[in-house]
Amino acid sequence: MELEKKLTTIFNTFQTEHTFKRFETFNSGHINDTFLIITQEDINYVLQRINGTIFKKASDVIENKIKITQHLSKKGIQTIRFIPTKEHVFYIEDADKNLWNLSEFIKNSQTFLKVNSNDIAYQAGLITAEFLTQTSDFESDLVETLPNFHSMSFRFQEFQEALVSASKTRKKQAQKWIDFALLNKEKMMVLENAINQKEIPSRVTHNDTKISNILFDSNNKAICLIDLDTVMKGCIHFDYGDALRTICNTAEEDEATISKINFNIDYFKNYTEGFLKNLASNISKQEINYLPISIQIMTFIMGLRFLTDYLNNDVYYKTKHPKHNLDRASNQFTLVQKIRQQQHEINSFVKSTYMSVCH
Ligand SMILES: Nc1ncnc2c1ncn2[C@@H]1O[C@H](COP(=O)(O)OP(=O)(O)OP(=O)(O)O)[C@@H](O)[C@H]1O
Numbered sequence: 393m394e395l396e397k398k399l400t401t402i403f404n405t406f407q408t409e410h411t412f413k414r415f416e417t418f419n420s421g422h423i424n425d426t427f428l429i430i431t432q433e434d435i436n437y438v439l440q441r442i443n444g445t446i447f448k449k450a451s452d453v454i455e456n457k458i459k460i461t462q463h464l465s466k467k468g469i470q471t472i473r474f475i476p477t478k479e480h481v482f483y484i485e486d487a488d489k490n491l492w493n494l495s496e497f498i499k500n501s502q503t504f505l506k507v508n509s510n511d512i513a514y515q516a517g518l519i520t521a522e523f524l525t526q527t528s529d530f531e532s533d534l535v536e537t538l539p540n541f542h543s544m545s546f547r548f549q550e551f552q553e554a555l556v557s558a559s560k561t562r563k564k565q566a567q568k569w570i571d572f573a574l575l576n577k578e579k580m581m582v583l584e585n586a587i588n589q590k591e592i593p594s595r596v597t598h599n600d601t602k603i604s605n606i607l608f609d610s611n612n613k614a615i616c617l618i619d620l621d622t623v624m625k626g627c628i629h630f631d632y633g634d635a636l637r638t639i640c641n642t643a644e645e646d647e648a649t650i651s652k653i654n655f656n657i658d659y660f661k662n663y664t665e666g667f668l669k670n671l672a673s674n675i676s677k678q679e680i681n682y683l684p685i686s687i688q689i690m691t692f693i694m695g696l697r698f699l700t701d702y703l704n705n706d707v708y709y710k711t712k713h714p715k716h717n718l719d720r721a722s723n724q725f726t727l728v729q730k731i732r733q734q735q736h737e738i739n740s741f742v743k744s745t746y747m748s749v750c751h
């Protein structure tokens with residue numbers, strides 16, 4: 393009842409003509425608290441509390457989201473529509489200093505926690521590329537809300553620091569993957585080097601392109617990307633590589649049984665076909681060249697972050713048991729190895745698909 397009262401009060405600060413009836417909680421979110429608000433008039437809304445621990449300045453997060461969604465809406469592209477408050481801003485602060493925003497609920501939509509068909513993978517590729525294409529002419533600035541989020545050199549620096557302070561026991565447990573990380577540093581730096589040398593351009597990216605951040609309609613057609621909290625400037629490889637890291641892993645991200653971890657090449661192919669179909673006219677030759685390696689790189693960087701957190705005694709990721717972060721690191725690094733085994737096929741598929749959609 394307390395929560396309902398609180399949600400009603402917050403909902404009423406926004407500019408809607410509808411009356412709060414009841415709420416439901418969305419369970420899929422790991423970061424924010426998301427509630428479905430059902431009104432007397434049967435128009436639904438999504439009310440969301442932004443996680444103030446992860447985002448140091450939640451108002452910047454909301455500002456980025458508003459800018460991007462307004463840019464898309466102006467072009468007639470379906471996206472989340474945020475509702476202003478009666479004070480004409482797009483968020484309100486509660487008594488605990490948390491920020492809340494309200495958006496229209498997209499009717500008859502669904503999300504998937506896992507990809508279970510080639511068609512869903514294809515749709516995910518299509519809609520992610522659509523987002524990248526339609527934001528490529530966005531000219532104003534975005535705040536870098538998570539500095540160094542995908543920076544390999546920064547993640548290596550954190551890793552090196554963790555190595556210095558880690559306990560002997562944890563270092564010993566993790567030795568195999570510490571060696572793996574160090575051995576692969578140079579190879580895994582190629583994308584960042586290309587960014588620094590301006591070989592590949594900086595553009596608007598979503599930065600959290602997992603499948604559960606895509607809304608689908610009831611016919612399983614992708615509607616739009618949601619969860620725009622991490623929208624910043626980046627390179628398309630972050631979105632492409634991270635999507636495939638999550639979509640093509642045949643196991644859960646923390647699966648400890650190595651033999652269950654594989655790279656689903658069919659989902660990769662279908663995703664890539666959709667992705668390149670909607671991005672072909674909007675992607676440079678150099679960007680194409682780095683797509684295949686970005687899958688390994690984005691997987692590796694996650695492995696490195698989990699390994700670092702294990703060495704730091706689990707200060708960042710929530711863990712259920714002492715080896716949880718080590719299991720996650722070993723999972724991601726194993727996936728890197730699996731991707732490598734299929735790298736030739738990946739390279740030639742990206743190349744031939746690009747050629748076929750361009751001609
Ligand atoms: N505009 C919308 N219309 C319909 N459903 C929505 C909308 N926005 C969010 N949802 C639903 O709410 C869920 C959580 O939203 P969102 O992904 O933004 O939260 P999150 O906590 O940041 O998620 P996560 O941490 O899992 O990435 C979505 O999976 C989706 O089911």
Ligand SMILES: [Mg+2]
Binds near residue numbers: 421422
């Ligand atoms: Mg989400």
